[in-house]
Amino acid sequence: MIYSSTDNNKIKDIKKLNQKKYRDLNNLFLVEGEHLVEEAYKSNNLNNVIILEDYNFNIEKDNIVVTDKVMNYITELDNHQKVMGICSKLKEKEYGNKILIVDGIQDPGNLGTIIRSAVAFSFDTIILSNNTVDLYNSKVIRASQGMLFHINIVIKDILDEINKLKELGYYVSATKVDSGNDIDILKEKEKIAIIIGNEGNGVSKEVLDNVSSYIHIPMNSECESLNVGVATSIIMYELNK
Amino acid sequence: MIYSSTDNNKIKDIKKLNQKKYRDLNNLFLVEGEHLVEEAYKSNNLNNVIILEDYNFNIEKDNIVVTDKVMNYITELDNHQKVMGICSKLKEKEYGNKILIVDGIQDPGNLGTIIRSAVAFSFDTIILSNNTVDLYNSKVIRASQGMLFHINIVIKDILDEINKLKELGYYVSATKVDSGNDIDILKEKEKIAIIIGNEGNGVSKEVLDNVSSYIHIPMNSECESLNVGVATSIIMYELNK
Numbered sequence: 001m002i003y004s005s006t007d008n009n010k011i012k013d014i015k016k017l018n019q020k021k022y023r024d025l026n027n028l029f030l031v032e033g034e035h036l037v038e039e040a041y042k043s044n045n046l047n048n049v050i051i052l053e054d055y056n057f058n059i060e061k062d063n064i065v066v067t068d069k070v071m072n073y074i075t076e077l078d079n080h081q082k083v084m085g086i087c088s089k090l091k092e093k094e095y096g097n098k099i100l101i102v103d104g105i106q107d108p109g110n111l112g113t114i115i116r117s118a119v120a121f122s123f124d125t126i127i128l129s130n131n132t133v134d135l136y137n138s139k140v141i142r143a144s145q146g147m148l149f150h151i152n153i154v155i156k157d158i159l160d161e162i163n164k165l166k167e168l169g170y171y172v173s174a175t176k177v178d179s180g181n182d183i184d185i186l187k188e189k190e191k192i193a194i195i196i197g198n199e200g201n202g203v204s205k206e207v208l209d210n211v212s213s214y215i216h217i218p219m220n221s222e223c224e225s226l227n228v229g230v231a232t233s234i235i236m237y238e239l240n241k
Numbered sequence: 242m243i244y245s246s247t248d249n250n251k252i253k254d255i256k257k258l259n260q261k262k263y264r265d266l267n268n269l270f271l272v273e274g275e276h277l278v279e280e281a282y283k284s285n286n287l288n289n290v291i292i293l294e295d296y297n298f299n300i301e302k303d304n305i306v307v308t309d310k311v312m313n314y315i316t317e318l319d320n321h322q323k324v325m326g327i328c329s330k331l332k333e334k335e336y337g338n339k340i341l342i343v344d345g346i347q348d349p350g351n352l353g354t355i356i357r358s359a360v361a362f363s364f365d366t367i368i369l370s371n372n373t374v375d376l377y378n379s380k381v382i383r384a385s386q387g388m389l390f391h392i393n394i395v396i397k398d399i400l401d402e403i404n405k406l407k408e409l410g411y412y413v414s415a416t417k418v419d420s421g422n423d424i425d426i427l428k429e430k431e432k433i434a435i436i437i438g439n440e441g442n443g444v445s446k447e448v449l450d451n452v453s454s455y456i457h458i459p460m461n462s463e464c465e466s467l468n469v470g471v472a473t474s475i476i477m478y479e480l481n482k
Contacts (some may be wrong), residue, residue, distance in 0.1 A: 230358055
């Protein structure tokens with residue numbers, strides 16, 4: 001069958017996945033475009049393909065065939081893609097030796113960029129604080145270029161988690177804009193966790209009080225700070241060299 | 242006087258500066274918010290302060306006092322700021338030894354981030370190709386955090402400019418995602434120009450054919466590419482170490 005009505009309950013339920021509340025309720029999220037659907041498929045997170053009628057796509061997965069009007073209704077993009085995917089949320093995996101902790105990033109583009117760089121520079125886990133922008137926000141997913149399917153990402157109370165990591169022998173370091181050690185001090189540690197903060201306010205005070213050290217990136221004094229996605233990527237790049 | 246009508250020609254002309262066509266015609270552009278107005282003032286680019294009636298601000302510069310309604314009409318933001326600035330476009334300055342060449346970046350956030358990082362890592366000049374997103378687009382200015390006032394930025398035919406730079410003894414290198422030399426090869430050169438490309442397509446073929454070398458950033462093969470703002474910032478960071 002071809003879904004042609006935006007009044008259909010199944011179609012309405014799919015569209016609701018654009019809202020965090022319904023993503024959390026159903027443990028599902030949407031991706032748009034062939035590349036992201038393929039990435040979801042490869043990582044076993046794909047439940048259904050939503051596909052435009054008369055379009056051919058190489059992945060068959062309980063396909064939901066829709067008209068142009070319905071695709072336009074579901075999409076968050078100005079111009080819809082030809083395929084979308086309904087995906088299961090990521091399952092928690094075991095932590096490795098290189099962990100990034102995100103304390104309250106708000107901009108979806110920044111979080112997506114950080115996920116992309118974390119995969120590029122071989123970090124194995126990202127822990128998001130509860131007040132970080134939703135991982136399954138479509139802008140985060142697009143900015144990550146699908147890299148969210150290639151890394152362990154969990155959402156936690158980060159203060160609890162930092163204490164657990166310290167007990168497990170992780171060297172926990174927070175970034176600061178104005179002062180701290182050179183990134184090199186982390187290179188000799190076997191297990192590290194690096195905390196990055198919110199765009200405007202940096203890492204929160206309670207978190208700063210609980211870390212083993214601060215690190216910062218040296219820069220020209222004419223510039224107050226770097227974009228948080230850039231700063232985080234530079235640190236991960238250094239630790240991957 | 243207080244401008245209270247959006248029908249006023251002066252107010253209409255100011256609002257038109259949100260469009261590239263009128264910015265080019267008048268050689269002017271707008272900035273929003275105290276921080277950006279202060280940066281424009283310090284760099285001698287500020288012509289007028291647009292200020293909300295009854296608001297106090299420490300800079301007086303041929304102030305144009307407006308009502309809330311008029312500020313709301315002029316702004317590109319969802320919630321207007323209390324001050325805006327009308328600024329003269331940047332004047333071309335002499336090139337130093339560290340030049341970044343931008344070949345067709347389209348996303349204003351990416352260009353703004355790159356400008357911010359270029360100041361942080363002591364590059365002295367940015368050359369933008371004619372098909373790069375407009376430097377005076379409000380999103381570029383916001384993402385740059387006002388750093389556009391701290392660096393020489395020019396808009397040129399970059400193929401011409403690359404040939405001139407080579408004659409002047411610059412070592413001209415282009416970034417490539419998949420292959421090229423380590424960034425370290427640039428560290429021994431006295432005068433360098435680094436070319437970065439468009440988000441989807443990278444550096445254009447005609448440009449690649451005209452450079453002295455390619456450079457790339459080593460990364461995990463699971464990730465195809467970095468965000469262009471991140472990649473550019475990492476290269477500039479390395480060259481500032």
